[in-house]
Amino acid sequence: MLASELIGEEWLKEHDDIDISGIAYDSRNVLPGNLFVCIKGYETDGHKFAKMAEENGAALIVAQDKLDVNVPVWYVKNSRTAIADIAAQYYGHPSNKFKLIGVTGTNGKTTITYLIKSIIETAGMRIGVIGTNQNIIGDKVLVTQSTTPTTPNALELQQLFAEMVDGDAQCVVMEVSSHALELERVHGCHFDVGVFTNLTRDHLDFHGTMENYLKAKAKLFNISDKGVVNFDDEGGKKIANSAKCDILTVGMNDGCELRAKNIAITARGSDFEVEYKGETYQVHIAIPGKFSVYNAICAMGAAIELGIDMDTIIKGLKNASGVLGRVEVVPTDTDYTVIIDYAHTPDGLENIISTVKEFARGKVITLFGCGGDRDNTKRAVMGEIAGRLSDFSIITSDNPRTEDPLKIVRQIEEGMKRTEGKYTVITDRREAIAYALDIAEKDDVIILAGKGQETYQIIGKEKHDFDERVEVYKHLK
Secondary structure (H helix, E strand, O other), X not given: OEHHXXXXXXXXXXXXXXXXXXXXXXXXXXXXXXXXXXXXXXXXXXXXXXXXXXXXXXXXXXXXXXXXXXXXXXEOOOHHHHHHHHHHHHOOOHHHHOEEEXXXXXXXXXHHHHHHHXXXXXXXOOEEEEOOXXXXXXXXXXXXXXXXXXXXXXXXXHHHHHHHHHOOOOEEEEEOOHHHHHOOOOOOOOEEEEEEOOOOOXXXXXXXXXXXXXXXXXXXXXXXXXXXXXXXXXXXXXXXXXXXXXXXXXXXXXXXXXXXXXXEEEOOEEEEEEEEOOEEXXXXXXXXXXXXXXXXXXXXXXXXXXXXOHHHHHHHHHHOOOEOOEOEXXXXXXXXXXXXXXXXXXXXXXXXXXXXXXXXXXXXXXXXXXXXXXXXXXXXXXXXXXHHHOOEEEEOOOOOEOOOHHHHXXXXXXXXXXXXXXXXXXXXXXXXXXXXXXXXXXXXEEEEEOOXXXXXXXXXXXXXXXXXXXXXXXXXX
């Protein structure tokens, strides 16, 4: 593709046209003839690697700051929006070729995308999913170079969209993180439906305040045709009142257009009624918990906005199986139960413990930690929640990263000590899991919280293999 096709006709006013063989933002990935975009990141600045990109064969560099290189440079105000626009152009604006649904919020994004996937497939359409667990189209898992856990960077995102088109996707549902919205990863995308789940304390290390965090989430509804919002959530109310698109409100309280009521929770799932436009419907999902009902009605709302009939929606929810790392029961052949859940925020931890308490016949044993190099203000809050709700807690490491694990544990303990909860500290997560399995008795439920679908632990700056399912099986053997 020509440079003028990617950048615009203005390119030709200053330069001769150039054939571009591909796009890169990591100088190590530059191939001869590539366009290299200098991105300012958390730990480094792509402008520092422009010379390396040139040495690797870059034919053109896009930058914000002045560079001293011997290849043509195109200067822009914002290289993040530039790479999004260039990538979309390079791949032929693939997101215009299918229905696009975005799901944002602190908790529930992954589960909602999979519930929507089940509904769409029940309706007979082919759908792709982009998110925390994996990127898939139908049953095919797509492999990308992305290092971002939730929403890929703009270049990888457009690559994924192009794969979705090649795979005949009629619809794509994706998790849209607050980081993605703030850092322009979804710049240039237009969503048919945006979904908001909830807003609870998280990522304040990045956003600074809850107000900024909410503003980032709200950006999704400026680039969506329609919105579905949890109106029971205070953040949801603010988004619904300020959104530029039409909003369908969902929740459990009076005043919601799509309302869940008469909820029954068991270990086998959740049963509830839904009121919509004067009609009442019976719904079942195989995932227990009040928060799972919220996830279900958000998914229902998105499907309604896509024009899917209610019978198909209800059948799709019933067909949906559980999601890896979300209230996931580990088959152990023991007289106690082991559940793995991604809960790594105060709200998430409270939700999973409260849900388990609704059906547990024995003690609830909660094992958890908090991530290093992340928002430390939630640590004591999570300690207090576990101490208040659990019969016994085991404080351990999550992904300590470059922080001292014991320092993180002590901050969690500050909250635990505000309660009368019984607990112990075992900083080695492998040893902590073994201890939980050793002390569990008949009818107890062990919650392994925080890691969810992750099969690694980040210690320092390195990832180490660590799959909690494997650890459980190893110890039981």
